[in-house]
Amino acid sequence: MRTRAKTAGIALMAVLLPWSAKAEDGNWFTNMLKYGGTTVPPSQPADLGEVYCPTVDVAENGAALRSYGGRADDNAGLRSQITLGRLARECVRLADGSVSVKVGVEGQVLLGPAGRPGRFEAPVYFTIKAGDQIIATRARKVSVSIGPNEAQGLFTVIEENLVVPRPLSESYDIGVSLHGAPGKAAVKRKRKPAPAAAQAETSPEAAQ
Template identity: 40%
Template sequence: MREDGHRGTGLSFALVLTGLALAGCASTPSLPSAPSFASVFGTGSGTSSGSEAAGSNALAGVQTPADFECPGVSIRQGASTLTSTSDGAEQNAMNMRYQVGFGQTARECRVANNIVSIKVGVQGRLIVGPAGAPAQVDVPIRFAVVHEGVDPKPIVTKLERLSVAIAPGNTNVLFTHVEENLSFPMPKGADIDSYVIYVGFDPLGARDLDRRRAPQRQAPQRSPRPRQQS
């Protein structure tokens, strides 16, 4: 178990890898193989049990459930792929510029001073379509921790925008990203068992952010009319 510079604090770690097939990739024989994703956090693929997590946090005076487990990662339904077409119309065999999808995910949890901090790693793949893609593709990814239930409640959310470079002649590009420090107070009782980490593409959120950041246009000032002299 590594503490990565956190001395004297109880930490609990969990790392889970989830293989998620990219839609449309299974029938493509020329896709490059993805490298190992187990060391995305530099901690290998080991996991700590609930008893180990509770024991380490007890030394720091943190009240952690004995069966504490890091919330699972799920790809948000309806946000698993990002597609761009050359004409803005519905995707077909000829107008697709590129499609982006998720491959593997991983997460690591730390509990210290009654705060849960989560790292989330994603591996994705960008496929260039017949219409051709630009040299740089903006990939907006939304990370969110949600308390699921009858009335789901967002706990923390972040929007990250990755710039994926496409080399000339390359039609399949792998990329990875680690989102640091999705933090929130440790919930009471067993509520943490209902927490889910969602990952998904969010182009609408990126556009809204661009609009808010765009400088507001000021109306041109009218010059005062010259006074007529009698």
């Protein structure tokens, strides 16, 4: 009983304080991304020339995804919350001068007060951009199971071979998000004001 109560307490704290997404180097997660194992293999001769490899950014409002059983933002009706955790990347220069990017994402699914154990899908979007130009996009859906008497489930996604052309290989950004279509930041867009005549005929509720 103590273990179950402790697990539920952790889940509730995570709902109130979402697991922050961050990029880290030099841990077992990045070792898995780079070497396919938890340990670092013997050192190899260094590659000639450096490869530009920016840290992974999370799109605005893209680090958490919540599902409600009733009114949105009502914590009592929260069914589940998906959050991004650690992020990692690896960049390799190809023979033609382009760069192949590999991105790793850790995340978790937490049950809310109104949630039930079961299978959940975590949508993860990967984007490579240079300024406003979208270079590459990928979308992945990861299944996460939460069993009886459990309050959370973990997932890991590794996306490979996101290629950056040589002309853009020295200035690009790597992004991930749980929201929106690939390549689009999860930001609120301002609606264009309606014409005065249309506003007069539309109720405030319908205009929302």
